[in-house]
Amino acid sequence: MVTIKDVAKYANVSIATVSRALNKDDNKVKPETREKVLHAVKELGFYPNAIARSLHHKKTKMIGLIIQDISNPYYPRIVRGVEDAAQKHGYTVVLANVYRSRQRTQNYLKIFREKRLDGVIICGGGIVKNAEQDNFFKENIMSTVVIGKPLVDDLHSVQVNNFLAAKDACEYLINCGHKKIVTITGPKESTTANDRLEGYKAALMKYGIEPKEEWIIQGDFQYESGYNAIDYFPGIGKDKITAVFSQNDVMAIGVIKALRERGFEIPKDISVIGFDDTLFTASHGLSSVAVPVYDLGKTAMTILADLLAGNDVPLITTLPTKLIIRETC
Amino acid sequence: MVTIKDVAKYANVSIATVSRALNKDDNKVKPETREKVLHAVKELGFYPNAIARSLHHKKTKMIGLIIQDISNPYYPRIVRGVEDAAQKHGYTVVLANVYRSRQRTQNYLKIFREKRLDGVIICGGGIVKNAEQDNFFKENIMSTVVIGKPLVDDLHSVQVNNFLAAKDACEYLINCGHKKIVTITGPKESTTANDRLEGYKAALMKYGIEPKEEWIIQGDFQYESGYNAIDYFPGIGKDKITAVFSQNDVMAIGVIKALRERGFEIPKDISVIGFDDTLFTASHGLSSVAVPVYDLGKTAMTILADLLAGNDVPLITTLPTKLIIRETC
DNA sequence: CTGAAAGCGCTTACAG
DNA sequence: CTGAAAGCGCTTACAG
Structure with a gap:
């Protein structure tokens, strides 16, 4: 060399x-x-040799991107947004799939620190409050931007108002005449899922509908949990359930598949609305709440670059969602 | 610090x-x-400080992964396979989306070299033969593994037999009684697309069917090109076209959508078969050729790790595909 | 078993 | 405008 x-x-x-x-x-x-x-x-x-240069400058011009699972269609566009912005600002991105595992998250955080990455973007429920991680962020060892709700205070973040977006979507269903609406949730640890659940409840309450226990079906944001959710439905039909608010698209596509297999027509027998508006919702005709995923990624990286450049950045940046009505409700 | x-x-x-x-x-x-x-x-x-350590060891324990576009559902699982294997072997992965741009590819290759990554995995049509890149690989500056067909000789690769897989899929259609089959291709520069096209032709020829010009519809592996392909169909029906072999799933889902919008029933009026068997084909009931994408990624990384460890590795590793028949043919 | 020193490949204050 | 030297934070051959 x-x-x-x-x-x-x-x-x-x-x-x-x-x-x-x-x-x-x-x-x-x-x-x-x-x-x-x-x-x-x-x-x-x-x-x-950038390594030698880094040793001197104490900057690597690399940032880490922690996501839960790249094979979940929610993430690829975020990654794209991050990478495009990173490239623009002269950064290179190291990718880490942590599969919601605290262990893996911790491990990657350690690697990032040893490799002296300049900053890190954390996507979603990765940051479970926990002594060691807490320290990591508190000590401010690495500039950090969270996509979603940070569980640790003082961290910059870019978010979407999941509560309001979910509430709007459910109100839409109610205004269409639905009174008995089931929701399929995300994993319990997910603050995103939690906000969406609260939005669902708030919409119902606003119209004087008491959300029943049995209407809330535990999911995990995976296809299967949507597909299987139907087994927990308290019956389908005018006097039972007439709509489902799935807290993400993948599960929505799962229920739709299961519903059709049992001979139900959508939206005639039952309406379905999803969340995220990821790739292929259009091809399924799925109504959904559009989350600007690409922009979430892009904005997060832009904020991180600003932070690294020593600029002042507001602690929370909120991006708008949009309810998109297609054929399933 | x-x-x-x-x-x-x-x-x-x-x-x-x-x-x-x-x-x-x-x-x-x-x-x-x-x-x-x-x-x-x-x-x-x-x-x-891993940077200081790297300077001494002349190893960064990082590898670069060049893919075309992470938001194409073909890639996420490859990335996952690569990353899982990388993690196992103590490597960290730097991601590069190059959007089939030679410029971006070159640029990333330069960055990888300056950052002294230990190796690089290149996914698909990235390596257009071209002086500078040629040099890059010829000089063997970085250990390289290609997923797909390398356009530069002497590069290790892990592949799938696209020709045979396409041929099998089309033969299946013919054995179902189809004689007039349209194919929607990938981008012209893609060797993958080219092999699939040749497989299609070979299957037809084998049964004495001369593949007509008009049956070959230029696509680009994107949803829209599938959706629009129908405009170029030489008519649909017994005496026209009765089946379509889409060279990837995304386009297949596009045609299906377009076909249904025009009132055609699948597979009654026309059969459709896709390629790749990426996420959600199952939910669409799409028949497809399953490509073991996760394993392609995993194997590529394993080979790269072997190479870096100084082990001998066969130049080409071929992984099996599998024709999966569902509801669309 | 332990320390002093050289070296990895750069950058930059300090002289000139 | 240019060079010699110190320093970035490690590792490892060389002595002891």
């Missing part, structure tokens, strides 16, 4: 000069000298 | 000793001394 020394020798200058010639902003080097250096660089195929 | 020096001072030993105590494999350090060091480490919250 060719080093700065080789270039210096080849160009007949000191390594200090090579360094200066390469860091453009520094115009304290004679044009001819720079030419010589640039020529040597090309000739030898020199690629400056 | 606390350094090895601080730990040494705190523990009253030299930094060499701290280093030795921390690199467990080195048992040339007295147990009591190690205790002292470990205590200091905990007390001070010391996290060894």
Whole structure:
């Protein structure tokens, strides 16, 4: 591997000069000298060692991105948003799927710290309150931006108002004449799921409908839990249940599949509304609450870059959602 | 940031000793001394600087993963496979979406080189033959594994036999009685798409059917191109077209949507078969050729780790596909 | 078993 | 405008 020394020798200058010639902003080097250096660089195929540079600058120009599971269609666009913005600001992203495991999260946080990443973006329920992680963030070892609700105070975040969005969606159903509405929830630890659940309840209450225990069906944001939810429905039909508010799309697609297999027509027999509006909801004709996932990612990265540049950034940034009505309700 | 020096001072030993105590494999350090060091480490919250370590070892324990577009459902599981295997082998992955852009690919390759990543996995059509990239691989600057068909010789790869898989799928259609089959292709530069196209042709020819020009509809692996493909169909019905072989699922879901909107029933009026068997094909009841994407990723990373460990690895590893018949044909 | 020293490949204050 | 030198935070051969 060719080093700065080789270039210096080849160009007949000191390594200090090579360094200066390469860091453009520094115009304290004679044009001819720079030419010589640039020529040597090309000739030898020199690629400056970013590791050595990092050691000096104490910056790696890399950030970590912690997500729960890239194969959940909610995440890819977030990743894209983060990466596009990262690229724009000169950062490179290290990806970490933690599958909601505290262990894996901790492990990656440790690796990120050792590798001296400049910052980290944490997506969703990763940050379970817990001594060691708490320390990690409290000590402010790494600039951090959370996508979603941070469980640790003082962390910057970009969010969506899940409570209101869920409430709106459910109110829409109620205004369509539905009075008995089931909801399929996300995992218990998820604050996102929790907010959506509260929004559901609030909508019902607003219209004087008492949300029954049996209407709240525990899901986990996975397809199967939507598909199986039907087994827990307290019956389907005018006097039973006429609509389902699925707290994400994947589960909504699951219920729809199960519903159709049992001969129910949608929305004739029962309405379904999802959440997230991820890829393919359109092809399923699924009504859903659109979450601007790409922008969540992009904004999070932009905020992180700002933070790293020493700029002031508001603690919470909220992005708007949008109810999209298609064919399932 | 606390350094090895601080730990040494705190523990009253030299930094060499701290280093030795921390690199467990080195048992040339007295147990009591190690205790002292470990205590200091905990007390001070010391996290060894991997950057400094890398500078010495000339290894970063990071690999780059170049994919075309994470929001295409084909990729997330590959990424997962790569990351899981990477984690197992002690590597961390840097993600790069290049959107089939040669420019972006080149740019990332440069960054990877400067950051001294240990290796790189390239997914799909990224490697367009081209002087500079050619050099990159020829000079063997970074260990490389390609998922798909490498356009540069001598590169390790893990693949699937797209030709055979496509041929099998089309033969299946023919054996079901179809004689007039349309195919929707991927982008022209994609070798994957090309192999699938050849497989399609071969199947038809084998049964004495001459594949007509008009049966081959140019797509680009995106939903829209599937949805719009119908406009180029030479008519639908017994004497026109009775089946479509879509070269990926996303486009298949697009055609199905378009077909249904125009009142056609599937598979009664027309059969559809996709390729890849990515997420949600099941919920659409789409028949498809299952590509073991997770395993492609996992295997690629395993091979890369082997390469980096100096082991011998066969140049090409081929993984099996599987035709999965569901409701659309 | 432990320490002093050299080295990894850069950058930058300090002289000149 | 340019060079010699110190320093970033580690690891490891070399002595002892």
